[in-house]
Structure formats: structure tokens, C-alpha cells
Amino acid sequence: MRIKVREAEQEDYSPLCQFIELVDNDFYPPLSMRGNSIAQRVRECLSGPDSYYMIAEDDTCIEHPTDKILGVIGCSKYWKSEKDAYINLMCVHPGFRRKGISEVLCKELEKKTIAEGIRKLYVCTWSTNVAAMRFYEAKGFIPYCIVKNDRGNRVDTIHYRKTTV
Numbered sequence: 140m141r142i143k144v145r146e147a148e149q150e151d152y153s154p155l156c157q158f159i160e161l162v163d164n165d166f167y168p169p170l171s172m173r174g175n176s177i178a179q180r181v182r183e184c185l186s187g188p189d190s191y192y193m194i195a196e197d198d199t200c201i202e203h204p205t206d207k208i209l210g211v212i213g214c215s216k217y218w219k220s221e222k223d224a225y226i227n228l229m230c231v232h233p234g235f236r237r238k239g240i241s242e243v244l245c246k247e248l249e250k251k252t253i254a255e256g257i258r259k260l261y262v263c264t265w266s267t268n269v270a271a272m273r274f275y276e277a278k279g280f281i282p283y284c285i286v287k288n289d290r291g292n293r294v295d296t297i298h299y300r301k302t303t304v
């Protein structure tokens with residue numbers, strides 16, 4: 140496996156929707172239950188002037204594009220100010236977790252956002268998501284706000300931020 144990261148384009152719309160459907164239930168609540176449909180979420184991120192997805196794919200895979208996506212990270216720029224961005228999605232194919240794919244995606248996103256003048260990244264997760272909490276904390280994100288029982292009984296939302304430059 141050789142991981143390549145690139146910015147998603149309009150042509151990635153359908154493979155992206157299929158990929159996010161595959162991981163939908165790994166989110167709490169599932170992404171499809173958060174108001175927007177997955178299709179709408181993908182459409183808005185791909186067409187928004189200040190948002191984009193970055194895709195990690197296996198460069199050695201020659202199968203159908205859908206099978207090539209290993210992971211996705213999404214970014215919405217200018218979230219609280221003109222020098223920050225919000226990570227609106229991070230997910231890795233269930234068969235390829237714990238292989239450093241998010242690490243590569245996050246590094247590439249940091250590089251790109253720094254080049255775009257972004258100085259701070261924000262993200263949030265929920266308190267039962269040990270993988271994501273460990274990940275963000277290992278990558279230097281600091282929890283700055285915890286909203287108790289935000290997602291259900293004893294499921295808190297944890298807001299993180301990281302100063303990148």
C-alpha cells in the first residue's frame with residue numbers, strides 16, 4: 140500500500156458519498172442524522188468557496204475509484220476568524236485503521252492550511268470516541284470546552300483546538 144493524499148474534486152462526489160455512507164454509523168450521532176443528508180454535506184463541502192476535502196488513497200490500487208479511498212479529512216476555513224479553520228470530517232476505512240492514515244491526512248491538511256494563512260485548527264468529537272480523542276491529543280490538539288451530555292446521557296462533546304504556527 141502506498142498512501143497518496145490529494146484534494147478532492149467534483150468528480151469525487153459519488154465515491155465520497157459512498158465512502159461516507161460506509162462509515163456513517165461510526166459517528167455519534169451518525170452524520171446522516173445531523174440535519175443534512177450525506178449527499179448534501181458532500182455537495183456543500185465540495186462546492187463551498189472556503190471548504191474542501193482531502194482524500195487518502197492507495198496509489199497502487201487500480202480498482203474502481205470507490206475502493207481506492209482509504210480516508211477523508213474535511214476542512215472549513217475562516218470558522219471563527221480569518222486565520223482559523225474547522226475540521227468538519229475525519230474518517231478512515233474500517234479495514235485500514237491504525238495504519239497511520241489519519242496521521243498522514245492531518246499532516247497534509249496542516250501543511251495546506253498553513254500555506255493558506257491559517258494559524259489555528261478546531262475540531263470536536265464525543266467522549267465515547269476513544270480513538271479520536273487519543274488521536275487529537277497525540278497530535279497536539281488541546282481540549283478547551285466540554286459540553287456535558289450534549290449528545291445523549293453521559294456522551295459529552297469535546298471541543299479541541301491547535302495552534303499550528
Ligand SMILES: CC(C)(COP(=O)(O)OP(=O)(O)OC[C@H]1O[C@@H](n2cnc3c(N)ncnc32)[C@H](O)[C@@H]1OP(=O)(O)O)[C@@H](O)C(=O)NCCC(=O)NCCS
Binds near residue numbers: 166238268270
Ligand atoms: C479516529 C480515526 C479517524 C483514526 O484514524 P486512523 O487512521 O486509524 O488513525 P492513525 O492510525 O493515524 O492513528 C494515529 C494515532 O491516533 C491514536 N489512535 C488511533 N486509533 C486509536 C484507537 N482505536 N485507540 C487508541 N488510540 C488510537 C493513536 O495514538 C495512534 O497512534 P499509534 O497507532 O502509533 O498508537 C478512525 O478510527 C475512524 O475513522 N473512526 C471513525 C470515524 C471517527 O470517529 N472520526 C472522528 C470523528 S471526530
